[in-house]
Amino acid sequence: MKRMIPLSILIILFVLLYFLSPFSKEPPTRESIIFFPLDPNVTxxxxxxxxxxxxxxxxxxxxxxxxxxxxxxxxxxxxxxxxxxxxxxxxxxxxxxxxxxxxxxxxxxxxxxxxxxxxxxxxxxxxxxxxxxxxxxxxxxxxxxxxxxxxxxxxxxxxxxxxxxxxxxxxxVLSQTTRQFLDYKTKQLVIHFSIHEKNYYHFYLPEFIVYNEQPFPDLSIEKTQKIIGNLWEGLYKNYFLGIKKKNGTIVSPTGSTMPVIFISKDYTHLIVLFETRDGEKIQLIQQIS
Incomplete structure (x- = not known):
């Protein structure tokens, strides 16, 4: 009668084979968007x-x-x-x-x-x-x-x-309906998070495209691009890949409202506001260095 190898030993053998394999020495590269200083020579x-x-x-x-x-x-x-x-x-x-x-x-x-x-x-x-x-x-x-x-x-x-x-x-009809919907949601978010609108420039996310080639008000193009790069890094981690709710669960961003971005007029920080599909209000704050 053959003796069965205990499950615990099989697991240990599998782990050893995996980590001793020549294909596991380097962890696979994962997709990531991280802002680094922009290279002016690469376009x-x-x-x-x-x-x-x-x-x-x-x-x-x-x-x-x-x-x-x-x-x-x-x-x-x-x-x-x-x-x-x-x-x-x-x-x-x-x-x-x-x-x-x-x-x-x-x-x-x-x-x-x-x-x-x-x-x-x-x-x-x-x-x-x-x-x-x-x-x-x-x-x-x-x-x-x-x-x-x-x-x-x-x-x-x-x-x-x-x-x-x-x-x-x-x-x-479609432009007005969409704008009224977004403005209504933004007003609710501003009230909920006690944001003083007069201290900020605000943009809906698709409006950022014009700042590919032009700066934000009273700011250099270099500083503008740095703010945009850091913004997208944050959006990627905290919106695109999933939204962390108050209870700690991560939910899909699908169905959430279009993010609205409030940039402080002194360029010290920005705030991203949106609402999840089920109505939870979300605020992301990013410091501008």
Missing amino acids: FTKADTRLVLEPKKKNNEYVLRWYTTSSLDRKVYLRQDISLLFANGRLLGTLSKWKENSQTLLQEKIVKEKNSQLFQAISFHYGEIHDGETIRSSQKMSGDYLYVIDSAYSPFMSFRQARTTEQKEWKH
Whole structure:
């Protein structure tokens, strides 16, 4: 009769084999967005986000194709792109891709939806550059928006710039509805966290795209880019990857409201406010050095 090897010994043998394996000596690189001083010699030659509506519906749903692509002027230690898609002011989904020793990234996702909506996407394109013991980074934002009209009272269509009278009416309705929703939620958050609005500049996240090339009021472009880089590092850890609630649980950001960012006018700190899908109000505070 054969003797059975105790389970505890099998576990020990497995652990020893795993850690003695030549493939386990170096831990695998994990995706990460960490702001390092920007490298002025490394630039993005391409950074693009695109929303495209398929011309025909299927099973009473329409198909939205969501693309992001970016390319640096050289290969770097780590490339990563993340993208967020909002519909009528709430987060609909996310994209993320990373590669080591890479230059170009491309992502695509198909989204199936119903009803008329204003879609807004914003992406953060990131590169981590290693030169000996020196680590620097490169960054750029891109975005897109699309009005999709899916109503029994109008032809099925999409547009960015409203040209016809009907499109202008739909643009007004969807833009105003989304803005009123976000402004209402922001007002509730401001009251809840006792924020003195007059001391801050505030922006909804997709509005940051214009600061790729221009500075915040009374600030240099270098300082502006540092604030943006640190902001995205914080958003990635505390929003994109999951939201930590008061009870300690981590929940998906999907369904949460579009983050609104309050930057103090003395540039000492910024505050990110949003509401989770189930209505919990969240405040993130980041010091500006």
